[in-house]
Amino acid sequence: MNFSDAFQQTKHLVKFSPDGQYIASCCQYRLVIRDCKTLQIINLQTCVDPVQVFSWSPDSLFLLCGMLKRGIVQVWSIEQAQWRCKIDEGSAGLLAAHWTPDSRHILTTAEFQLRITLWSLSNKTVSYIKYPKLKSGFDFTSDGAFMALAERRDCKDFVSLFDCEQWKLIRNFPVDTNDLAGLKWSPNDKVLCVWESSLDYRLLLYSIEGQCLAAYSAYENALGIKTVVWSPTGQFLAVGSFDQKLRLLNHITWKPIVECSHPSSIMDQDSVIVYKEIESKFATSGKTKSIAGTVFPIQSKYEPQELPFTVPSVKPNPEKPNPKLGVGLVKFSVDCTYIATRNDNMPNTIWIWDMTKLKLVVILVQSCPVSDFKWDPLQPRLALCTGNNKLYLWSPAGCVSVTVPVDSNFTVDKLVWHSAGSALALVGTTHFCLCYVNNEV
Structure with a gap:
C-alpha cells in the first residue's frame, strides 16, 4: 500500500x-x-467564483463546475483546453446542475424548484421543464434512454417520463403519494420505485407504462423511510427506516424476505464477529497526542471482542429536526454478496450482512463516528474513514487499520474509489492524497 503526496482542495x-x-x-x-x-497536471482552469459542486460528464470529456451562489455553471473540455461554455440562470437562481447520460446536455434546477432547464452543448438550444418537485427529483434508466421526473401539479404528485433522445414527454401519470420524497429506477430499467417523505411509511413500484405493480408499508403512525437502495442485480430492494431496521424486498412479490435489526446488545448465539478499534501510543508515524508533557504517536488496530457485546449508541435529540436515528446509509458490494449499513444513532459502528445467508456476520466498532464508507467497485472489500488520519479496510479475509503517512494534521473525511479498484482518493478538510492498494482481497 503506497500513498501519494497531499494536494490542496476545498469542499471535498x-x-x-x-x-x-x-x-x-x-x-x-x-x-x-x-x-x-x-499525478502531473494536464489542465488548469480558473472559474469566475469559488466552485461549490462539480462533476464529470459520463464520457469523461467534460467537467461541470457549479457556482450556485452566482447562479452560474462553467463547463470545461478535457481535449480542447481553449473551449469554453458558461451557463447563467440569472434571477431564477441555481440549486443544482447535472449531466444527462449523453454527456451533451446539462440539467439545471432553479431556486424554489421553479423549473428545470435543459441546456444543449451541441446545438446551443435551451428547453424548460415545468413543475419539478425536488432539487434532484429525477433519475435516468441505465441505458440513458428515459428520464423519470417527480412533479407536483394541482397539489398532487405525478411522474413524467421523457425520451432522452428527442427530449419529448412520452408519459405522465399520478402516483399515490401525499409527499413524494424520491424515485429510483431498477437496474434492469423495468421498475420505478417511488417513496413517501419520512412522515408516512409508503413505498410504491410502477412499471414503465405507469401501472402500479405493488405498494408496501411496514408500519404506521411513526417516522418511516430514511433510505432506499437497489441491489446491483435488481433482485433486492433495501429499505432503511427510522425504526432502526433494514428490510430487503424481493423483486417478485415485493414483500420483505428479511428484516435486519441493529440491536444494542450482541449475544453469544448470534454467531457474529465483533471487531473493535483499539488505539495505542506506540508507533513510528501517525497523529500525535500530548500526555503529561510527552508526545506519543497514535496507532490503532482491530481486536475481536467477546460476546455478549454492547454496541455504543447516542440518544437522539427529540427537539431537533431530522433526528439521528435509524438506518441512514445502505451500500451493497458490487457482487451483491454483502451489504453494509450504518444506524445513525450508532454512528461509530458499521454492520456487514452476508446476502447469501441473509444474516449479520461482522460488526466494526470504531473509536470515532464513521464519516464515510465505500465498497471496492470490483470486489467485496470495504473502505471506511472516521475523520482522523487513518484508513480502514475490511474484506472476508479480515480487517486492517492503516495510518496515512502524509501530515500529522491530515484527516480523512471522504473516500473515492478509482473505477479499477486500484486506488483510493482520501479526501480531508483542505487536502487529499491517493492511496494505491493491491487488487487482491
Whole structure:
C-alpha cells in the first residue's frame, strides 16, 4: 500500500473521471485535472467564483463546475483546453446542475424548484421543464434512454417520463403519494420505485407504462423511510427506516424476505464477529497526542471482542429536526454478496450482512463516528474513514487499520474509489492524497 503526496482542495471536491484516466479537484476558484498514473497536471482552469459542486460528464470529456451562489455553471473540455461554455440562470437562481447520460446536455434546477432547464452543448438550444418537485427529483434508466421526473401539479404528485433522445414527454401519470420524497429506477430499467417523505411509511413500484405493480408499508403512525437502495442485480430492494431496521424486498412479490435489526446488545448465539478499534501510543508515524508533557504517536488496530457485546449508541435529540436515528446509509458490494449499513444513532459502528445467508456476520466498532464508507467497485472489500488520519479496510479475509503517512494534521473525511479498484482518493478538510492498494482481497 503506497500513498501519494497531499494536494490542496476545498469542499471535498475530488473525483476520478469515469474512464479512470484523470482525477480532478477544485481549490476555491481553480479546477485542477491530473493524470491518474503520474499525478502531473494536464489542465488548469480558473472559474469566475469559488466552485461549490462539480462533476464529470459520463464520457469523461467534460467537467461541470457549479457556482450556485452566482447562479452560474462553467463547463470545461478535457481535449480542447481553449473551449469554453458558461451557463447563467440569472434571477431564477441555481440549486443544482447535472449531466444527462449523453454527456451533451446539462440539467439545471432553479431556486424554489421553479423549473428545470435543459441546456444543449451541441446545438446551443435551451428547453424548460415545468413543475419539478425536488432539487434532484429525477433519475435516468441505465441505458440513458428515459428520464423519470417527480412533479407536483394541482397539489398532487405525478411522474413524467421523457425520451432522452428527442427530449419529448412520452408519459405522465399520478402516483399515490401525499409527499413524494424520491424515485429510483431498477437496474434492469423495468421498475420505478417511488417513496413517501419520512412522515408516512409508503413505498410504491410502477412499471414503465405507469401501472402500479405493488405498494408496501411496514408500519404506521411513526417516522418511516430514511433510505432506499437497489441491489446491483435488481433482485433486492433495501429499505432503511427510522425504526432502526433494514428490510430487503424481493423483486417478485415485493414483500420483505428479511428484516435486519441493529440491536444494542450482541449475544453469544448470534454467531457474529465483533471487531473493535483499539488505539495505542506506540508507533513510528501517525497523529500525535500530548500526555503529561510527552508526545506519543497514535496507532490503532482491530481486536475481536467477546460476546455478549454492547454496541455504543447516542440518544437522539427529540427537539431537533431530522433526528439521528435509524438506518441512514445502505451500500451493497458490487457482487451483491454483502451489504453494509450504518444506524445513525450508532454512528461509530458499521454492520456487514452476508446476502447469501441473509444474516449479520461482522460488526466494526470504531473509536470515532464513521464519516464515510465505500465498497471496492470490483470486489467485496470495504473502505471506511472516521475523520482522523487513518484508513480502514475490511474484506472476508479480515480487517486492517492503516495510518496515512502524509501530515500529522491530515484527516480523512471522504473516500473515492478509482473505477479499477486500484486506488483510493482520501479526501480531508483542505487536502487529499491517493492511496494505491493491491487488487487482491
